Amino acid sequence: MGRYTTIKDIAKLAGVSHTTVYRALNDKPRISQSTKERIISIAREVNYQPNVLAQSLVLGRTKTLGLVITTIINPFYPELAKGIEDTARSLGYNIILCCTDFDISRESRYIDMLRSRGVDGIIFTSAHTHDPNITRLVKDHFPLILVNRRVYGDPMMDSIDYVVVENAKGGFLAVEHLIKMGHKRIGVISGSPDSSAVVERLEGARKAFIEYGLNSANLLVLEGDFLKRSGYEAARRFLAMADPPSAIFGVNDYMALGAFEAVLDSGLRVPEDIALIGFNNITFSAMKGIELTTIGQKKYEMGSIAVHTLIDKIEGRDREKVKQIALEPELIVRRSCGYHYKGVYRSPSGGPLNIRNLR
Template sequence: MKMPATIKDIAKIARVTPTTVSLALNNQPRVSEKTRRRILKIARDLKYHPNYIAKSLISRRSHAIGLIINNIADPFYPEIAKGIEEKADELGYSVILCNTNSSTDQEKKHIQMLRARGVDGIIFSTVLIDDPNIKPLVEDKFPFTLVNRTIYDPLLSSRIDYVVLDNFSGGYQVIDHLYRLGHDRIGIVTGELRASTAAERMEGAKKAMLDRRIPYDPDLIVECDFTRAAAYHAAKKLLALKPPPTAIFAKDDNMALGVRETILNSGMHIPEDVALVGFDDIDVAALSGIDLTTVSQKKYEMGTLGVKILIDKIEKESSPMVNKIILQQELIVRKSCGFRLKGYCR
């Protein structure tokens, strides 16, 4: 059986030192571009594959990170995961994906498993505003980054890196948009309010109602899980009200699809009878026949920024810098809100 190629084999053919080969393979400086290209070509010809076990013994790193998400079946998460995986691969790291199904107990188990496997850090998109699993990581100075969501504990939040959207402004923008279309009775299907995304979108929506003098009616707000099925039943409660809302804001697009199904199954039309707005701008939102008005989340960018921050943190262990990035939202206007039928009326 032929032995796999080693760095020494490449160095011998290239007539350079093993150190030079290592620098070239890891895209490090101090190697000319001409030499780097020659070394990479030889490595490809020899079908060289890095020995990650040996590499981890030398660097005391596994060059692996964990990614903990709520629900891989939710179409919001794949694009975040894609951004994380592609950027991590570019930076020389592999990714272990874990799914919590919105359970903090499951999140805790995944943290324990990932640390036992020796990952260098973890990216979370699952945390709740009072998440009990984050404090031990901060106390242990274990590298991690939050994407999409954050926590509210003032003693911890100042020490935590995160990449999130301006969810408050997003919630405000949706309600203001619906108000300008003529709606004063707006139903809201919100996800679990222990998630910063839902809480901040709700606060933004409330502020817009206050500014536009829209009466606040708690019956028009239904809290449920971030699932299509839960949103379907939440929308049934809203449509049973007398009078029902003329517009519904679902706190994410997956939930909006559940709301859409309820409206259509009730024999009503979108947007003629009920206007509908989501949040996230998942791929299916733009499909003909769905045409969902929504708020863009910049999911891929959120993922790439999150993994870059984490790997910088891993490789610069003594750096005291804490990164807090808030991306700007964008309202994507399609047919479901009714703007294309009549435009703004106020």
């Protein structure tokens, strides 16, 4: 506040036209060295900062990106957001944070707002494989990139850039690990099937069941909402079944950790009584006392790659190329599924295995 110093103020001080000031401050030709220096020193004196709004208006770009996520409360996003923010900053871009809370109409309003504000591009991470908001943006050739999700539907959608982890492969690895640990009946805590990540992880899970000759009827799926509480509730429901699964795969760690609590609250142990595997490898999964086995993905890198790709598009590099990047998932074995030792499956305490439903 208190009004800014403008180029015109400096012009007045220096007794020149505002264009001359502009030339001085932006290293443009057609100005003598002496006036240039004089102007620059005046600008420094009054601590001149250009008005980015005015610049944006005339240049038609804001050096700002929108980041659309569901909720920052899900620990997956801060880790992703760090990669995004770091990279954006290093490239001179700012981030406007938008949390949709899983509400597609709120997403829609956010998009309108972001476009009104002239953001140069949008990073989408939230759910919804068939997102009309995205469709519209693509039709308008608005620069965007999807992270950790894909959209289906229009053939046009095939040209959308994205950065994901090989979700199907990750789902496969998770369930394969459980199968190798001897589990034959597995509960999956899924998220909304609107999320491509969920669909693909489930797909991978099923593929593992088939590949290992198991009956898919023993792959039990309950739907959560990606948040911890829903993982808790789903796990309770699994445990209350007449023939409960001996292992649970949470399609994200946050729900898996909810399940972890549910198991303990039920007086059971992880992994002695029930095995647990997650997806994402959020920081807290590694905690002693939890040690969730999970599928790791490079969240920071994903964010960083997304920003680079998006900004490349915005600044006109590789305009034509469609960038669809799938990173490798990685099985991270910790404690929550037990482990093999000398060919024998053991509970982590080293004692004999004690999984009720392990047949």
